[in-house]
Amino acid sequence: MLQHAESVTLQAGLFAQLLDVLKNDGYRLIGPRVRNGAVVYDDIANVNDLPRGISDEQSPGRYRIASSGSDRMFDYVVGPTSWKRFLYPPRRKLWEATRDDRGAWQPEPAADECQATAFIGVRACEISAIRILDRVLNESAYPDSAYAKRRRATFILAVGCAVPAATCFCTSVGGGPSPEADFDIALTELGTGDSHRFVLRAGSETGRGALRRLTDHLSLKPTALQATSEADQRAVDEQVRRSVGQITAVPAMGRAREILGASLRSDHWETVADRCLSCANCTMACPTCFCVDVEDVTDLTGTHAERWQQWDSCFTLSHSYLHGGSVRKTTASRYRQWLTHKLDTWHDQFGTSGCVGCGRCITWCPAGIDIRDELATLDSEVSEEAKAT
Amino acid sequence: MNPNSQQSEARRKKTQRGKTRRKKPKLAVFKFASCDGCQLSLLDCEDELLAVADAVEIAYFPEATRATVKGPYDLTLVEGSITTPHDAERIHEIRRKSRVLITIGACATSGGIQALRNFANVNAFIGAVYANPAYIETLRTSTAIADHVPVDFQLNGCPIDKYQLLEVISAFLHGRKPNVSPHSVCMECKLSGTACVMVSKGTLCMGPVTHAGCGALCPRFNRGCFGCFGPKETPNTASAAATFRELGATDAEIERLFRSIQAAAPAFHEESLIAERAQNTNHG
Ligand code: SF4
Ligand code: SF4
Ligand code: SF4
Ligand code: SF4
Numbered sequence: 299m300l301q302h303a304e305s306v307t308l309q310a311g312l313f314a315q316l317l318d319v320l321k322n323d324g325y326r327l328i329g330p331r332v333r334n335g336a337v338v339y340d341d342i343a344n345v346n347d348l349p350r351g352i353s354d355e356q357s358p359g360r361y362r363i364a365s366s367g368s369d370r371m372f373d374y375v376v377g378p379t380s381w382k383r384f385l386y387p388p389r390r391k392l393w394e395a396t397r398d399d400r401g402a403w404q405p406e407p408a409a410d411e412c413q414a415t416a417f418i419g420v421r422a423c424e425i426s427a428i429r430i431l432d433r434v435l436n437e438s439a440y441p442d443s444a445y446a447k448r449r450r451a452t453f454i455l456a457v458g459c460a461v462p463a464a465t466c467f468c469t470s471v472g473g474g475p476s477p478e479a480d481f482d483i484a485l486t487e488l489g490t491g492d493s494h495r496f497v498l499r500a501g502s503e504t505g506r507g508a509l510r511r512l513t514d515h516l517s518l519k520p521t522a523l524q525a526t527s528e529a530d531q532r533a534v535d536e537q538v539r540r541s542v543g544q545i546t547a548v549p550a551m552g553r554a555r556e557i558l559g560a561s562l563r564s565d566h567w568e569t570v571a572d573r574c575l576s577c578a579n580c581t582m583a584c585p586t587c588f589c590v591d592v593e594d595v596t597d598l599t600g601t602h603a604e605r606w607q608q609w610d611s612c613f614t615l616s617h618s619y620l621h622g623g624s625v626r627k628t629t630a631s632r633y634r635q636w637l638t639h640k641l642d643t644w645h646d647q648f649g650t651s652g653c654v655g656c657g658r659c660i661t662w663c664p665a666g667i668d669i670r671d672e673l674a675t676l677d678s679e680v681s682e683e684a685k686a687t
Numbered sequence: 688m689n690p691n692s693q694q695s696e697a698r699r700k701k702t703q704r705g706k707t708r709r710k711k712p713k714l715a716v717f718k719f720a721s722c723d724g725c726q727l728s729l730l731d732c733e734d735e736l737l738a739v740a741d742a743v744e745i746a747y748f749p750e751a752t753r754a755t756v757k758g759p760y761d762l763t764l765v766e767g768s769i770t771t772p773h774d775a776e777r778i779h780e781i782r783r784k785s786r787v788l789i790t791i792g793a794c795a796t797s798g799g800i801q802a803l804r805n806f807a808n809v810n811a812f813i814g815a816v817y818a819n820p821a822y823i824e825t826l827r828t829s830t831a832i833a834d835h836v837p838v839d840f841q842l843n844g845c846p847i848d849k850y851q852l853l854e855v856i857s858a859f860l861h862g863r864k865p866n867v868s869p870h871s872v873c874m875e876c877k878l879s880g881t882a883c884v885m886v887s888k889g890t891l892c893m894g895p896v897t898h899a900g901c902g903a904l905c906p907r908f909n910r911g912c913f914g915c916f917g918p919k920e921t922p923n924t925a926s927a928a929a930t931f932r933e934l935g936a937t938d939a940e941i942e943r944l945f946r947s948i949q950a951a952a953p954a955f956h957e958e959s960l961i962a963e964r965a966q967n968t969n970h971g
Contacts, residue, residue, distance in 0.1 A: 333882065336882035340880075361883075378883065379880060571923075573923075573926050574926065575871070576871070577874075578870060578871060578874045579883065579895075598739060598742045600857075600861050609877075614868070627921075662886055663886075664892070664930055666930075666933075
C-alpha cells in the first residue's frame, strides 16, 4: 500500500534514516547548520548538524538567530548562503596553459570534479532561483557545461516554510512558501515532541526511489512511515495557509516593469545612492545574480598561465568597464542597473523576473536598503506624475 | 638520468640561455618610515622565494641580503612613508633610478598609522618621547610616496598580502595588468561564505568602504574589518558612518574607525574630520 501512496508521514526521530538513504545512494549532503551566528549551507555529516530549535529574525540590514525552544529543525528561513554557491562556485579555474620546451603554449581544461550532491532543506523560493539559473546558464545559446553537470548531479530535498521572515515576499513574485515542483522530495515539518513528524512527497523518479529505499530501510518498523492521513494532509494545508498569511504582500512588485520603465530618470536613484555603499553584498547574496569576471594569471616564470572565473557584481566599477573607462561611474547608475535588470530587463532577456522574493538582498545589505521600499517610492512618484499630467 | 631526460635538460638550458640573453630585471626594495612588515611579506613567500630569485636579480634589499647592486632598477618596491626632510629628498633620488616604482603597504600608500601625527602637534610628541628633542629632525606630517613622486602602482594593506605582492611582481615581469581588484572587502567576505558580522551581530565593520585584498581576514575570524587596505573604489564613507551610528556607535568611535592605519587616506581622513566636528558641536 505504502509504495503507492502520494505522500508519506515519517516520525521525526527517524529523519536521520532519510539522510542515511541519501548517503547510501552516494550523495554528498549539503544543508543548513549554524556557523558564527547564522544558518549557513555547508557539508553536513548527519541529522545532528541541522539547526534544531533555531529560528531567525530578519529585517533590513539585520539578522539574528534565536532559540525557538522547540525540537523542530526547519523553523528558520533563508540565510546568507544560497545554493548558487554549490551549483556555480564563487571561484573556479576555467583552463590553464603551460609553455612547452619549444615555447609553444599547451592549453588544458581545468579538472572539474563534481560529486552527486543532495541539497537538504531547499525553500520554494530557492527552487525558483535554481530554475532561473537553469534558464540563464543552461538553457541559453552558450550553456555553461560545468553548471549543467553540477545541476544534473543534484538531489533536491525541499522544505516548506513554517515561519517566514519579515523580509520574505515570495508570494508577491508568483511564488509561495510551499514547494510545488522541481524537487526530488518535498517535506513539511509538523508538530513537536511526540507528534513531531514530516510529511514527505516525492516529486521525481529519483525522489520516489529514495522514498522506496527509505521504506525498505524502515521495514522492521511499519508504524514509522505511513501513508499520510487526511488529518495530516489538512495540517499541511493549514500550515501553508498560515505561512502565506504571515508574508507581507508587496503590491508594487506586480507592476515592477511599468514602474521602472517610467522611472529611469527619477531623482530617487540619487537618494538611494546616498545610502548605497556599492559594497555588492546584495548581488553576492542574491540566489539568481550570475555575473562573473574572468582573471588571467601567470606565474613568476611566465611558463604557466591560468584563467579563473569569479563572481562579480554590477556594483563594481570594473563591471561596466569598456574602452575608455567605466560606463556606470555613479552609484546611482549602478543601483539602477541592479534593480532594473533584476525586475525589468531580466524578462526581456530570460522571459522571467530575476527576483524570487527571498529577501536576502534586504537582510544582508549593511545599509538596510530594501528593494520593496525603493520600488514603492518609485511607484508613488510615477503615479503622482501620472496624476499631474 | 636517462638519455631522454638528458636531452630535454639540454634543450631546457638552451632555451633558457636563449631567454636570458635579455638580462634578469633588477629588483630593489627601499624602506622609509615603516615597521618592515611589508618587506617581510616578500621573505615570507617561502615556497615562492626561489622562483622570485630566479625571475629577478635582487639588486638591493638590505632586509634580505647585504650585497648591493647599483641602479638603475627595473622594479623598485617602496615601503614606508615620508616623515623627515632627508627622506623627502631620498625618494626623488630613488625615483630617478627606478624604471617602475611600486609602493607596498599602508605607510607608503597613504602615510600609515604614523600619519596620526598629521592630526596633532608633532613637537608635543617629540617632547614626550625623546630625552633630547633638539636632536630630532622630523616633518610635521607623515605622507604617502605618491605625494612626493609619481608612482606606477600602489599595493595597499597593513601588511600587504603576500599573494597580491607575488601577483604584482608576476604581472610586472610579464607586462600585464595586476589582478588587484579595488572593490569592497564585503565581496571577499561573501565569496568566502562568511556571514556578515555587521548584519548578524551588529559588529562595526569597515568592509563596505575598504579595498579588498586580505580575503576578509577579520570577518572570517568574527571581527569587524579595521580598514587596513584603505578606501575601496568609490567609497561611501558617509553612509558607512550612518550605518555605524545606527548600530549605536558614538562619534568618537566613528572617528577612531576612520582614523587609524589609513588615517591620511583622503576618504577616511575626511570622514574622521566630520566625526570629530560632530563631537565638538555635540559637546560644545
Ligand atoms: S521567501 Fe517564501 S519560500 Fe523563500 S524563505 Fe521566505 S517564505 Fe520561504
Ligand atoms: S533580488 Fe533580493 S529578494 Fe529578489 S531574489 Fe535577489 S536577493 Fe532575493
Ligand atoms: S544596496 Fe546595500 S548591499 Fe547592495 S551595494 Fe548598496 S549598500 Fe551594498
Ligand atoms: S562582515 Fe564586514 S566585510 Fe563582511 S560583508 Fe559584513 S560589512 Fe562587509
